[in-house]
Amino acid sequence: MIKLEKKQQIIIKSQMGNSERAISRELGISRTTVRKYIKKYENKKQELLERGEKIGSEELITEIVEKPKYDTRNRKKIKMTQEIIKKIKGYLEENKIKKRNGLHKQIMKIKDIHETLEESGYDIGYTSVRNAVREIESKEKKVYIKQNYTPGEIAEFDWGEVKLEIDGKLKKLQMSAFVLAYSGYIYMKLYPKQNTECFLNSHASFYEHIGRVNSKNVYDNMKVAIKRFVGSEKEPTEEFLKLSIYYGFGYRFCNVRKPNEKGHVERNIEYIRRKAFSKRIAFKSIEEANEHLEKTLSKINRKKRKHKNDKSYIELLEEEKQYMKIKPVKYETGIMKYSKPNKYSTIKIDSNYYSVPEKYRDKLIGVKLYPNKIILYSDNKKIGYHNRTYESHKYKLKIEHYTKTLIKKPGALAGSTALHQAQDKIKHIYKNYFSTKPKEFIMLIQLMNENKINLEEINQAIKTLEKISSKDITLDKVKILIDKSNITNTRKIKENDIEKISRNQLRRLSEMMV
Secondary structure, X not given: OOOHHHHHHHHHHHHOOOOHHHHHHHHOOOHHHHHHHHHHHHHHHHHHHHHOOOOOHHHHHHHHHOOOOOOOOOOOOOOOOXXXXXXXXXXXXXXXXXXXXXXXXXXXXXXXXXXXXXXXXXXXXXXHHHXXXXXXXXXXXXXXXXXXXXXXXXXXXXXXXXXXXXXXXXXXXXXXXXXXXXXXXXXXXXXXXXXHHHHHHHHHHHHHHHOEEOOEEEEOOOOOOEEEEEOOEEEEOHHHHHHHHHHOOEEEEOOOOOHHHHHHHHHHHHHHHHHHHOOOOEEOOHHHHHHHHHHHHHHHHOOEEHHHOOEEHHHHHXXXXXXXXXXXXXXXXXXXXXXXXXXXXXXXXXXXXEEOOHHHOOOOEEEEEOOOEEEEEEOOEEEEEEEOOOOOOOEEOOHHHHHHHHHHOHHHOOOOXXXXXXXXXXXXXXXXXXXXXXXXXXXXXXXXXXXXOOHHHHHHHHHHHHHHOOOOOOHHHHHHHOOHHHXXXXXXXXXXXXXXXXXXXXXXXXXHHO
């Protein structure tokens, strides 16, 4: 059977005066087929010409331009034969090979097998093919062997998705899940993403929690653990191998589409998600949600289990621990990357931008990534940090990173993103005391940053000045009250000397106000 495009070419070339022989040679189609389509076209055109616009002309037009198809009117229906069954088995075997190679999204479904058989010339119904596939697969269903697990050996790991309202916003979170196969003990923790940082942190947190290390972990084919597939083999990522080396656990990856190979964790994710978050979904932070999850798990792990000889998971864990390795110091889960700041003195992480102190604008910055924070380094020296965001195309700027530039351009302060993102207490100080003195405000931020003065000390100094004169609060007066050497000395001297220092500070203030 030819395609519609070939039919069109036959008709057009015939209309242009080409012979059947020439058309056959040029298109690579038998003369018999060429003759059949030309004759059918001419007969239908003649019939349409004679009929004109009478009833039935629409059907003739459809027949003239329709896609070629097999004429099955006189064909004897073919029953399911051994030949067809053999072909179906072949397609199913190809599906198995694709699954083993991680191509489960490219397997043939029943409707694809049916279409392929039809294209091969077999006149077989979809229902017959479907029934044959089901019968073949039912005969091949496997019997699973019940396992006995050795204490301290196997832990299964997986991710589960949870949607919660965090600080008023509905967010999709990822729940890391460990289940010890012998004791049944469950440990889970919420993370913003299924990235490498969260994957590493989940393992470190698990081992800190149980205080020991089991022998082997079982995983499915997750991207954070597998770098690539090499045939039927899986090559682990470098970060995963480092984690395995540090804690000394072995690993095994499940076969593709075989959830039964880590059935403990698969079942428990759905169960814990329902128990912890079906009645409550709103939390102030991920930390609060994790506290709630921890309480739920504690209750479940302490429940007596009939199938465990009336022992709880936590009791069995204590028995299991004696077969586990001693836990080392918690693994450093931060991942170091390097980036060069742009003209705004920001670096890009994922799709977001984070400010870098402007004096490092032209240097290569080390960025250590954690699930909820990033730490900035220059020449192995810590130079700043940010709380990490998982939104898209956001800027996280700190005003203290731009003081040198803002002192030169104080007019840019009021509308700056850095001021807009500053703490509410800092914005309050600017709005109420320094909005007409932006340069002094910038110098105050610089003073705080360089001398490691906390915001509470600044607020306390301003409150003291307000008692004297709320309309005349300046940088110099604030500096006197938070003088670093005086504050340090005040902490060291005896209580009966505090009054003397306080009088000296007030005297200096009075002199400035004259």
